[in-house]
Amino acid sequence: MASRKSCGKLLCPLARPVLCFAMTEGNEMVADSASERASLLIIDDDRGPAESLRMVFKDSYNVFTAPGGREALQVLRDRPIDVVTLDLRMPGMSGNEVMEHIKRLDPDIEIIVVTGYASLDSAIRGLRHRVFDYVTKPFDVPQISDLVERAVEHRRATLRARDFRDRFLANLSHELRTPLNAIMGFNDMLTDQLSELLNQDQHDTFQRIHAHSQRLLTLIDTVTILNQVEAGDYQMLETPFDVDDVFRYIAGRFAGVAQEQEVDLQIDPRSPETALVADRDKLERLVAALVDNALKFTPAGGVVTLSVEPLADQSDVEIHVSDTGVGVPTEDIDELIELAPSSVLPKPTVHTGLGLGLRLASELSRLMRGELHVSRLEPGGSLFTVRLPREAAPAEQNVHVQ
DSSP: OOOOOOSSOSSOTTTSOOOOEEEOGGGOEEEOSOTTOOEEEEEOSOHHHHHHHHHHHTTTSEEEEESSHHHHHHHHHHSOOSEEEEOSOOSSSOHHHHHHHHHHHOTTOEEEEEESOOOHHHHHHHHHTTOOEEEESSOOHHHHHHHHHHHHHHHHHHHHHHHHHHHHHHHHHHHHHHHHHHHHHHHHHHHHHTTTTOOHHHHHHHHHHHHHHHHHHHHHHHHHHHHHHHTTOOOOOOEEEEHHHHHHHHHHHTHHHHHHHTOEEEEOTTOOOOEEEEOHHHHHHHHHHHHHHHHHTOOTTOEEEEEEEEOTTSSEEEEEEEEOSSOOOGGGHHHHTOOOTTOOOOOOSSSOOOOHHHHHHHHHHHHTTOEEEEEEOSSSOEEEEEEEESSOOOOOOOOOOO
């Protein structure tokens, strides 16, 4: 294995420190003093064009090469990449498939298609995935050099905007939490101190204040966590616990909301005690997002039920959140469970909303190596199922930097 020397942390360029590597023959990395160098990944199974591009850009960028999709995705997982040049026609994983995977890993990576094969269909797919530009083989060196330079500038502007957004949302969360915590604290204090003096209407008013404050706090948490997840700053901490403990915590947390909406929030008594080794905080937030969504779309007199079911082989467990609400239109189910970070959820049929809770549930399910599914119940209602592995993730092999 080639010797590797780093002068920084493995994070995104500009917004964060970067590894300072330059490439030599055979993808060997050597230390580079320019910490602001952009990183370019060349994906092409044809060694001739790939080597030509490497020679063109090796003096100005940290250049990586990959002969196919699988190798390219491994490079993208291991280190920050700003711009990708991509051939469309490759054995195994096609260029279009690689493009889709790249945008799932980081939707802001700039892609320049360099190919001798192009069609209307590939152009349409490129537009859908926001391809920066197309270059045909044999390519013109000044043209592709200019395109890569402009793509890097665009990528860096995007990272600056993303960094500003992250800091803005973090500050906004703090500014909103401070008065909200005071409102909730004083409301609880008054409820306790005046409980014997309040009539039923007054008691219900305090209960509504608490319920709506809890919902607002959930929304703030959702936005904050989504921001952390999409920035890659949400770490895993897997510990053993019982799923029933999570259910009891969530049921207590949303008891006021359910009571205010006259919805019965219950834990299925038939659910067995189920041990799980996972990130408890993530699971609590995932279930909370699904319960909040279920309560939002369940009318007064309805029921929201939490249940868990270990699968027959004991390797996985399914967590269910069902409701007797308006249900999900059959034609919207596929779109509703789309896991892409930039997916847009269908507009609710009764209530309006941003769909942030379901988006968070999708992201957390994926982070926990699970799957989120939704189905329609008859005569009405929805069933959200999260399938998770019962055991902790295998320990990742550390990359030793010499």
